[in-house]
Amino acid sequence: MGWVTKDQLERARQIPVLDYILTYERGEYKRVGSGYRLRSDDALAVDEKGWYCHKRSIGNKTALDYLVEIKGYGLVDAVCTLLGERSQERSDKVAAPKSKSPSERPPFALPLRNKDNKRILAYLQSRGIDRDLIIDCIERGVLFESKYYHNAVFLGKDEQGKTRFAAMRSTTTNFMRDTDGSDKSYGFVLPPDNPKSSAVAAFESPIDCLSHQTLCKQGYMPDFDGWRLSLGGTSVVALEHFLKQRSQITHCLICTDNDDAGDKVAAKIAEIPDITTERSAPIHGSDWNETLQAVKKAERTTNRARDMPSL
Numbered sequence: 549m550g551w552v553t554k555d556q557l558e559r560a561r562q563i564p565v566l567d568y569i570l571t572y573e574r575g576e577y578k579r580v581g582s583g584y585r586l587r588s589d590d591a592l593a594v595d596e597k598g599w600y601c602h603k604r605s606i607g608n609k610t611a612l613d614y615l616v617e618i619k620g621y622g623l624v625d626a627v628c629t630l631l632g633e634r635s636q637e638r639s640d641k642v643a644a645p646k647s648k649s650p651s652e653r654p655p656f657a658l659p660l661r662n663k664d665n666k667r668i669l670a671y672l673q674s675r676g677i678d679r680d681l682i683i684d685c686i687e688r689g690v691l692f693e694s695k696y697y698h699n700a701v702f703l704g705k706d707e708q709g710k711t712r713f714a715a716m717r718s719t720t721t722n723f724m725r726d727t728d729g730s731d732k733s734y735g736f737v738l739p740p741d742n743p744k745s746s747a748v749a750a751f752e753s754p755i756d757c758l759s760h761q762t763l764c765k766q767g768y769m770p771d772f773d774g775w776r777l778s779l780g781g782t783s784v785v786a787l788e789h790f791l792k793q794r795s796q797i798t799h800c801l802i803c804t805d806n807d808d809a810g811d812k813v814a815a816k817i818a819e820i821p822d823i824t825t826e827r828s829a830p831i832h833g834s835d836w837n838e839t840l841q842a843v844k845k846a847e848r849t850t851n852r853a854r855d856m857p858s859l
Contacts, residue, residue, distance in 0.1 A: 568611035656729030659694040671719035702754035704734035735786035738776035747774030
């Protein structure tokens with residue numbers, strides 16, 4: 549029997565039910581006034597305040613309670629579904645949740661786009677990421693702001709330019725999850741100036757990709773003229789597919805997190821045949837965004853000290 553950690557439970561509790569409904573069950577609900585009603589049973593209502601079932605006289609605010617009380621999920625399964633993570637076993641080994649057959653999996657669908665990208669631009673800049681790099685991603689069509697709850701949505705596209713993967717990251721909470729139906733073979737990619745580059749740097753998240761690119765662009769570390777790829781976690785599936793599509797790549801810079809999970813995936817990457825590898829762990833903290841923020845903080849401290857009047 550699997551279990552979830554206190555951190556997983558707390559993160560799942562932060563996800564509003566309307567965010568979940570409009571992203572994953574939009575087709576099952578219809579707009580009624582300022583909220584939504586279940587098409588098959590309008591006794592179930594959802595709005596920004598939460599959900600309420602008039603037949604059963606019960607309601608709550610969170611997506612977690614919705615999955616447990618309305619959809620009949622067990623607590624562990626509900627948490628894992630919301631977070632896109634796996635449960636823990638009593639032996640502390642990671643146990644994969646029961647897999648669904650392809651016919652049971654929901655189709656790939658993106659959340660609606662917001663009319664602008666102001667909130668994700670402000671959010672990503674607050675994490676130290678270069679503004680021009682963010683705008684470039686938006687203009688290339690691999691990043692947008694969702695209409696409801698204003699998540700940053702990072703996209704992975706196939707060789708024909710079709711979107712096959714989407715990772716959502718909240719700008720206000722710890723909510724982060726791949727959209728249902730996402731194909732992990734297609735990660736978020738930052739291309740180099742030279743598309744014939746023979747090198748790729750592998751990261752665990754899109755924000756780490758952008759953080760590393762910012763550090764290079766702004767002169768905090770040597771430039772890297774290669775591809776940057778987000779694995780979307782600690783699976784190497786995206787990298788293996790990426791390498792198959794680009795036979796010119798012979799070297800991989802392994803930029804996964806500076807922790808046990810990051811080291812384990814680095815070891816897996818090192819075993820991939822026909823490429824050379826080099827480990828490049830984050831310099832400060834556990835990931836590249838923590839490194840970027842640490843560098844920026846140190847720079848601000850130095851500048852304040854320099855600008856202080858002498859006594």
